[in-house]
Amino acid sequence: MSPSLNRKAVMKLRVRSELVYRFDPPTDAIFQIHAAHWPGQRILEETLVLTPAVPFREDDAADFGARPLRARLSGEVTVLYEALVDNGQLAGLPPGAIQQDWTDLPADVLTYLWPSRYCPSDQFGRFVEREFGTLSGGARVLAIVAWIAENVDYRFGVSDSETTAARTFIDRAGVCRDFTHLGITLCRAAGIPARAVSAYADQLTPPDFHAVFEVWLSDGWWLIDPTGLAPIPGLVRIASGRDAADIAFLSTQGTCEMIRQAITVEAV
Template sequence: MLRTVTSHLSIDVRQPLEMLLSVAVADASFDRTEQLSVRHEEGPLDVVEIKGPHGGRVHRVLVPAGRVVVDYSAAVTGQADPPPVEDVDLVEYRRPSRYAESDRLLAFARDQFRGLEGSELLDAVVAWVAGHVTYLSGSSLPTDGATDTLLKRRGVCRDFAHLVVALLRAKDVPARLASVYAPGLKPMDFHAVAEAYVEGAWRVVDATHLAPRDSFVRIATGRDATDTAFLSYYGGSLTLRALTVTAAVHEVLPPDDGTGLVTLR
């Protein structure tokens, strides 16, 4: 399988700042070629790579005021080994977090999904979120968490993923958020999905049903969007002027109805 991805960011920096980018494909056992450039209007900027958990890589750039353009491209051949299972992750990813407030959803989850476990629980949570939350661009705030999404019943991919993660954690299932490139996604953008520890492995689920899970390419993984944001900055101010993402798979993938156990590879 050959998957190709790109991202392009055009940014106006009003005051000098430290910028953190999470746009690169995560380290894994597949073959990967890639290129990352960060250019200021006065020339290229130095980029420092910082290794993160689960193969994720953050790129740190000190940026002066002015126009900055980020371009990333990668070609991934083959699929990665299944994500490793670490005891510390099974502890960490059962705890409530900033945007996946599972402690506030305990009663709801236990009543709604009473008696379910394993893959049956996983499918039921995904089906409930898909059936009760409407995907609507611009309908949520950056500060919205899972409880906000449950009440509003609308959101974008990160809101769907946060709600799935929180409901699973409320049922004592380790769950986490992954940012991915998603061939087949419409509208194309960075995508957020959930991973759950079910039947001895990490399984990827996507309640938006907007792209086939077998096509996903991992970028970053963490407790929630706090750990996976594609752009963060400190010490100044900026405006994101333009964002373009592409992702393609160079073969025909079978349709994905969102059920069944799939691994993010």
């Protein structure tokens, strides 16, 4: 699959995540916190430290460039990741980006046309046609993002880990993952491939892992932040997938307790 060519000058970002969790009883855990191996995103330096030191497995260059870290953890564990990343300078989606016929899409893009766990796009076809039916391509996606900005409030405590885009459409409030799920859902309902992306984000307040999405137009992926909280050039890709289920920064087989967590991103 070719990467999107929406790039300008070079931009370097220093990212850092410190995750302190208690795993009791011991459980298997998967972290997705590494900067991805992705065309145009170069990792200049990085370090990873687990305290206490435990055996782990890092799956380099997995799907979409993600690099999951797997380990069996017990008690209080600190995972510290730091990296200096050159991600070029990503540009925003132009209104003239072209929506391709399904027959012309790459085979591995097709899965991002269909409904997924948190993105029931098959329920929104009539709404999308009525609201955005006169537009296509980049103009249609930008109109969808503008509609979300006008009709959905960014608010903590309204949603939880089970909230779908259909619920957000009703509640008209949520956080970044909810904005992203709704954007993905409406784009897929419009026949545009869309997928979730987890990222480090410069200028995000408060600092945290950020959920955005990307659409396939004009033979490439274009990043979109439906919350408008982080500039596109300041995003460092971690993982991508159908929805939040594929891009979670921490997944465990058993229970765990967050002790503290700190994310920082600094433009260099």
